[in-house]
Amino acid sequence: MLSNENFTVRPLPTIVFNRGAAKDLNNHIQSLGKTAALIVTDKNLAASGLLDPILEALRAANLSVEVFDSVEPNPTDLNVEAGAARLKELGDAVVMPIGGGSSMDCGKSIALLASNPGTVEEMQGSEPTAAAAPVIAVPTTAGTGSETNSACVITNTRLGRKTYVVHPSITPVFSVLDPDLTVGLPTYPTATCGFDVLTHAIEAFVSIGANAYSDSIALEAISKVAGNLRKVVTDGQDIEARSQMLLGSALAAQAFNVTGLGSAHGTGHAISARLDAAHGQTLATMLPHVMDYNMTVREEKYAEVAKILSPKGPATGAGAIDAVLKLRSDIGIDRSITDLGGEGNLLNILLEDAMADPVNRTNPRPVDHAGFEMMYNAAW
Numbered sequence: 001m002l003s004n005e006n007f008t009v010r011p012l013p014t015i016v017f018n019r020g021a022a023k024d025l026n027n028h029i030q031s032l033g034k035t036a037a038l039i040v041t042d043k044n045l046a047a048s049g050l051l052d053p054i055l056e057a058l059r060a061a062n063l064s065v066e067v068f069d070s071v072e073p074n075p076t077d078l079n080v081e082a083g084a085a086r087l088k089e090l091g092d093a094v095v096m097p098i099g100g101g102s103s104m105d106c107g108k109s110i111a112l113l114a115s116n117p118g119t120v121e122e123m124q125g126s127e128p129t130a131a132a133a134p135v136i137a138v139p140t141t142a143g144t145g146s147e148t149n150s151a152c153v154i155t156n157t158r159l160g161r162k163t164y165v166v167h168p169s170i171t172p173v174f175s176v177l178d179p180d181l182t183v184g185l186p187t188y189p190t191a192t193c194g195f196d197v198l199t200h201a202i203e204a205f206v207s208i209g210a211n212a213y214s215d216s217i218a219l220e221a222i223s224k225v226a227g228n229l230r231k232v233v234t235d236g237q238d239i240e241a242r243s244q245m246l247l248g249s250a251l252a253a254q255a256f257n258v259t260g261l262g263s264a265h266g267t268g269h270a271i272s273a274r275l276d277a278a279h280g281q282t283l284a285t286m287l288p289h290v291m292d293y294n295m296t297v298r299e300e301k302y303a304e305v306a307k308i309l310s311p312k313g314p315a316t317g318a319g320a321i322d323a324v325l326k327l328r329s330d331i332g333i334d335r336s337i338t339d340l341g342g343e344g345n346l347l348n349i350l351l352e353d354a355m356a357d358p359v360n361r362t363n364p365r366p367v368d369h370a371g372f373e374m375m376y377n378a379a380w
Helices: 021-031 043-048 052-060 077-090 101-113 120-124 187-206 212-234 239-259 263-275 279-309 317-330 344-356 358-362 369-379
Strands: 014-017 036-040 064-068 094-099 136-139 151-156 161-166 174-177
Touching (some): 021 052, 021 094, 021 136, 021 174, 036 052, 036 077, 036 101, 052 064, 064 077, 077 151, 094 101, 101 120, 101 151, 120 151, 120 161, 161 263, 161 344, 174 239, 187 239, 187 279, 187 317, 212 239, 212 279, 212 317, 263 279, 263 344
Parallel strands (some): 036 064, 036 094, 136 174
């Protein structure tokens, strides 16, 4: 019963949702009293021309702008350290990640590291003493939700494992959601990022940290994926479907910011780090098996998911898994760990990585070594 619930929701960024919103970024920078910005992105996006009108508008407003375009698909501590050096050279500036989740995570980490001494690993080992530079996040994909929160996933190159950078000050001041920026995203990343939205929403909905607030947002996000993901994969120019997916991504992120995530992420992080696979693809590979593992404790909630993803199908937990499998197949990301390049000798490494990932703490059913092994074997 709602009357028996108690929960606290932390403040979110100022979310600006509007077609063409990226043309007004200068106003947000100037509202923070800044005259310079470091754009953090990847080489493909930098070469695509997508940044050209943004750069033109910022420079026309007499802002000093530099572009750091060395973000890798699974950003590393070395990427962050190189970007932080650039930010220090630029001086008192806003950090503006523009791109997908990798750019978001790298940009937020750059903003924090530049204000603190040492390497990323050293910063993770102690509480940062200085707040991050202000961040204005501009996603060009509908998926990660990193533009709304205070956490980043960064690969530690020494360990070969994904690790976390978390600090309240890296929550973006503004999250600028411009659907027009997502239209040029190719089919495969559109599919994998969209599946990331779905996984965020489902894991938030069944998390041990779920409450009435997060549940309502998560279910709305699932509904937006159900109605629009196939559309954007089929027709990337469908601006209404693109808009709905971008909003769905923000909603799912708001839900998991409250609840935490689960073992689809806990197992998927290990795969993406070791095989350099797209994050959303690893979630698509693992989510059905994690749902099956959690079924004994969350069947009723999974049945609610089934009603949204497949209204004409069975409203059961098994029906939810079937609906997820069908969606995965329909959008072309039905791939096993073997398909992603995994060989048998990788299993023990994945198990070690997954066991060390704190994201599993909010999975609805505790997972031990045998549980992870069962899920990985099912996905192999």
